[in-house]
Amino acid sequence: MGKADVIDGKAIAQDIRNEIKEEVAKLKEHKGKESPVPGLAVVLVGARKDSETYVRNKRKNCEEVGYESFQTDLPEEVSQEDLLKVVADYNADERVHGVLVQLPLPKHINEREVLDAVSLDKDVDGFHPHNIGSLALRGRSPKFVSCTPKGVMELLKRTGVKISGKRAAVIGRSNIVGMPVALLLQAEDATVTVIHSRTPEPEAICKEADILVAAIGRAEFVPGSWIKPGAVVIDVGMNDVEDASKKRGYRLVGDVKYAEASETASAITPVPGGVGPMTIAMLLQNTLESAKKSFGCS
Ligand SMILES: Nc1nc2c(c(=O)[nH]1)N[C@@H](CN(C=O)c1ccc(C(=O)N[C@@H](CCC(=O)O)C(=O)O)cc1)CN2
Ligand SMILES: [Mg+2]
Numbered sequence: 001m002g003k004a005d006v007i008d009g010k011a012i013a014q015d016i017r018n019e020i021k022e023e024v025a026k027l028k029e030h031k032g033k034e035s036p037v038p039g040l041a042v043v044l045v046g047a048r049k050d051s052e053t054y055v056r057n058k059r060k061n062c063e064e065v066g067y068e069s070f071q072t073d074l075p076e077e078v079s080q081e082d083l084l085k086v087v088a089d090y091n092a093d094e095r096v097h098g099v100l101v102q103l104p105l106p107k108h109i110n111e112r113e114v115l116d117a118v119s120l121d122k123d124v125d126g127f128h129p130h131n132i133g134s135l136a137l138r139g140r141s142p143k144f145v146s147c148t149p150k151g152v153m154e155l156l157k158r159t160g161v162k163i164s165g166k167r168a169a170v171i172g173r174s175n176i177v178g179m180p181v182a183l184l185l186q187a188e189d190a191t192v193t194v195i196h197s198r199t200p201e202p203e204a205i206c207k208e209a210d211i212l213v214a215a216i217g218r219a220e221f222v223p224g225s226w227i228k229p230g231a232v233v234i235d236v237g238m239n240d241v242e243d244a245s246k247k248r249g250y251r252l253v254g255d256v257k258y259a260e261a262s263e264t265a266s267a268i269t270p271v272p273g274g275v276g277p278m279t280i281a282m283l284l285q286n287t288l289e290s291a292k293k294s295f296g297c298s
Helices: 009-031 049-065 080-092 111-117 129-136 147-158 178-187 202-206 258-264 276-295
Strands: 039-045 068-074 098-101 167-171 191-195 211-214 232-235 239-242 250-253
Touching: 009 049, 009 147, 009 276, 039 049, 039 080, 039 276, 049 068, 049 276, 068 080, 080 098, 080 111, 098 276, 129 178, 147 178, 147 232, 147 276, 167 178, 167 202, 178 191, 178 211, 191 202
Parallel strands: 039 068, 039 098, 167 191, 167 211, 211 232
Antiparallel strands: 239 250
């Protein structure tokens, strides 16, 4: 296929888990035999297959690095009040250093109120408005950066991509990916343009971008002809496309036409195996940071 280097998010995420595992072992040595370990609590509402898979993977990854994990499964019809009570209990639980509610939530739940209810000190998803808002303010840093945007930045850093002074384009302006990624790139001194559904001539903007981040959730929206020669392409999209030849009846594609873009880019993330695996690796990293603060060793 193309000439671009493949940015192997799966392998980088494994490196990060190995690093975390070592740190947890050191933490245990440092704190002695009776030492507590980092703890992550996940709240899952309803029975969406995809959410169940992500939550199962979070648990598996916690086990791999030596964390304790806690999980509460609630029925689809759970009341707002009962969900908030579970969050409040985990907020107060000393064994727990990170609390997250798996998204999306059922329609009758007020998602904003739920995200606001997660303790700022345990907001390892970084979805609390205080954490997201701090990204936008110079001189202020969030306690936690949300996992997918943090994963994008980590992939760029670990691949040795220079960000300062570069032009970046971010396609998509969602609260949990596009907007924070744009702010993080800007904080690293990139000149960032955010492209959304009303942006005139997105193609012209993309063609100028040294770093292109696609996060709109539209299957293969970006053709290879939009890529600047030598650009680094980070594809955050995870779109299901029907495919009868696959066991699960669909295959996963990104927001970028991968084969075409690989001909022009210098480096590109695949889907699957690019940004996706970094999300949980960054969640583990945030949980470790939180635990270290609570143990007084950061
Ligand atoms: N509370 C949260 N909810 C959701 C988040 C989140 O960060 N916090 N992100 C997504 C789901 N997610 C983790 O929760 C997640 C999504 C995808 C992957 C991943 O590894 N994807 C693989 C492909 C998986 C597949 O084959 O289906 C990849 O891209 O290689 C990990 C975590 C929404 N909700
Ligand atoms: Mg800031």
